[in-house]
Amino acid sequence: MTLESGRFDGRTYIVTGGGSGIGRAIAQALADAGARVAVAGRTAERLDETVALIEKAGGEALAVPTDVRDPEAVDALVSAAAERFGRLDGLVNNAAGNFVVPGIDLSPGGWRAVVDIVLNGSYYCTRAVARRLREQGTGGSVLSVIASYAWHGHPGTVHSAAAKAGVLAMTRTLAVELAPLGIRLNCIAPGPTETAGAGAALWATQEAREEVLATVPAGRFADPAEIANASLFLLGDGASYLTGECLTVDGGQWLGKQVYGRTSA
Ligand SMILES: CCC/C=C/C(=O)SCCNC(=O)CCNC(=O)[C@H](O)C(C)(C)COP(=O)([O-])OP(=O)([O-])OC[C@H]1O[C@@H](n2cnc3c(N)ncnc32)[C@H](O)[C@@H]1OP(=O)([O-])[O-]
Numbered sequence: 001m002t003l004e005s006g007r008f009d010g011r012t013y014i015v016t017g018g019g020s021g022i023g024r025a026i027a028q029a030l031a032d033a034g035a036r037v038a039v040a041g042r043t044a045e046r047l048d049e050t051v052a053l054i055e056k057a058g059g060e061a062l063a064v065p066t067d068v069r070d071p072e073a074v075d076a077l078v079s080a081a082a083e084r085f086g087r088l089d090g091l092v093n094n095a096a097g098n099f100v101v102p103g104i105d106l107s108p109g110g111w112r113a114v115v116d117i118v119l120n121g122s123y124y125c126t127r128a129v130a131r132r133l134r135e136q137g138t139g140g141s142v143l144s145v146i147a148s149y150a151w152h153g154h155p156g157t158v159h160s161a162a163a164k165a166g167v168l169a170m171t172r173t174l175a176v177e178l179a180p181l182g183i184r185l186n187c188i189a190p191g192p193t194e195t196a197g198a199g200a201a202l203w204a205t206q207e208a209r210e211e212v213l214a215t216v217p218a219g220r221f222a223d224p225a226e227i228a229n230a231s232l233f234l235l236g237d238g239a240s241y242l243t244g245e246c247l248t249v250d251g252g253q254w255l256g257k258q259v260y261g262r263t264s265a
């Protein structure tokens with residue numbers, strides 16, 4: 001069997017949270033590899049910027065302002081992408097919200113805001129795209145961006161850790177349900193990655209940045225392009241027999257738990 005891994009010519013993907021950070025990098029990488037991309041998020045201007053960057057590089061993209069917490073808006077997003085590009089091949093669940101607060105002090109509204117975006121939004125998007133793929137009879141792939149605290153938890157982010165764990169369970173469940181339709185679902189768990197959104201939400205001060213860096217054996221933040229490269233592998237034909245998995249891309253962070261207070265020998 002010969003596979004054209006690494007190329008996405010003629011394919012169409014939806015990237016949620018495609019107006020910034022990791023989502024923008026994945027959208028650009030997909031477009032560079034030949035795909036058409038629909039980017040979704042709440043802020044139209046950011047989406048337009050992503051589209052302009054992709055078009056400037058010779059690619060094709062569409063901005064569809066969408067709040068992933070609204071299932072009807074998500075259905076409309078999927079219809080808009082399929083109508084513009086004629087078909088769909090997959091989805092990247094990348095949209096997220098996050099802030100640091102002790103779980104005991106978190107309000108029900110704060111819990112709901114994050115769980116609605118990360119878990120419910122990922123489910124609405126996955127369901128809508130899977131229905132479209134079933135209708136087309138083509139198969140496809142779904143990638144969800146989670147975080148390693150889905151399995152080890154993290155103080156200060158109970159809402160996000162619980163929601164990301166839910167996305168992992170959703171992925172594993174639907175990977176089995178949808179395999180007969182040729183639809184693969186996987187997750188990627190980035191380590192600390194240099195984006196304005198995460199910087200503002202999680203390491204807003206120099207001291208906080210240094211604390212985060214001290215936990216990464218590789219000694220640096222990831223560049224969003226490094227997360228995008230690994231994402232393309234999981235979305236593409238090079239991973240055609242890979243489903244229900246999570247690839248951790250974190251410079252050794254979660255393994256380097258500093259039991260003896262150090263990250264190097
Ligand atoms: C290793 C790292 C892994 C993961 C990294 C990332 O995810 S990086 C990605 C990082 N990127 C992003 O996060 C970008 C997107 N993020 C966002 O848009 C916002 O941060 C959002 C998640 C709050 C959603 O916005 P929205 O317009 O829906 O929300 P709203 O303003 O209407 O508030 C809703 C509820 O939340 C409450 N609340 C809010 N802030 C705080 C706080 N600091 N403290 C306590 N509570 C807070 C607020 O009080 C309200 O609750 P109430 O009073 O009704 O009970």
Ligand SMILES: NC(=O)C1=CN([C@@H]2O[C@H](COP(=O)(O)OP(=O)(O)OC[C@H]3O[C@@H](n4cnc5c(N)ncnc54)[C@H](OP(=O)(O)O)[C@@H]3O)[C@@H](O)[C@H]2O)C=CC1
Pocket residue numbers: 016017018019020021022023040041042043044046066067068069093094095096097117121145146147148189190191192193194195196197198
């Ligand atoms: N950076 C990091 O260190 C890490 C990031 N991650 C994950 O990577 C992904 C991207 O994060 P990152 O690029 O850093 O941060 P960003 O803040 O740049 O990305 C979050 C994106 O989600 C969009 N978004 C938020 N709420 C909604 C909503 N209700 N509907 C639609 N879109 C929404 C935002 O756009 P808008 O506000 O315009 O809607 C934004 O584009 C997230 O899933 C995050 O949890 C995981 C591990 C580490």
